[in-house]
Amino acid sequence: MPYKTTWEPLGIIWKFYGDVTAEEIEEANIEFYKDERSDEARYQVIDALEVTDVEWNDVDIKEIAAQDKGASFLLHKLKVAYVSKDEKVTAVLKKYIEISRILNSSWKFKGFDELAPALKWAKKIKSKGKNKLS
Template sequence: MPFKTVWEENGVYQAFEGIPTQLERKKADNEVLQSPQFDTIKYWIVDSTDITEYNINKSQTIDAAAFNIGASKTNKNIYKLFITKNPKIIKNITIYSNLFEETKSPWVVKTFNNLKDARDFIYNNI
């Protein structure tokens, strides 16, 4: 499996590796969104540090954003934090983040270069 999900006290951490597909990305989202814990989490970390090749396109990113924007209506208090240095992934995160801003979704979407910075952000904001 190219991703793992770890439930934490106030949120969830997902790490991807290898070459994730769009289907696997959706599966990872569903694992979080369909969990009873989703309603109370305060953060969702998506760590893409170990992705070796990235083939998710703009259309698929828009699909993911729309799906998550819908979910933001049930839990409005999530920091969605992405970890990556990969320019292709950063480009898609920018598309994703812009859609959240355009639709006035309550989630805060941020990108970090490493897990420590993301965890520091969580520590200082929740």
């Protein structure tokens, strides 16, 4: 399994390593959706800084975006931060975001090339008109 999962009170952080396939992304998603903590999740941070290759074709990207679109009906306030410096990995993540936006996902997406700003952005949660860091 080329990823590590860390649950936090309001979200999840995945750290992916090495070559990552669409099946492994789907496995991480299933892990997230089956866990009752996902009901309260407000963010996901995908740390792909140590990913060396992604094996996602266009069909894989569309399928994962469509599955996440379905989930967005229940988790409509989720923020998703991607962290990558690799051009190929970043291109795949941008394509996923583009398809998710075409599908009118309610999730907010943002890409970063460093982890600290991604965590700061993801954890900045609006609550009753006020901003707070969780």
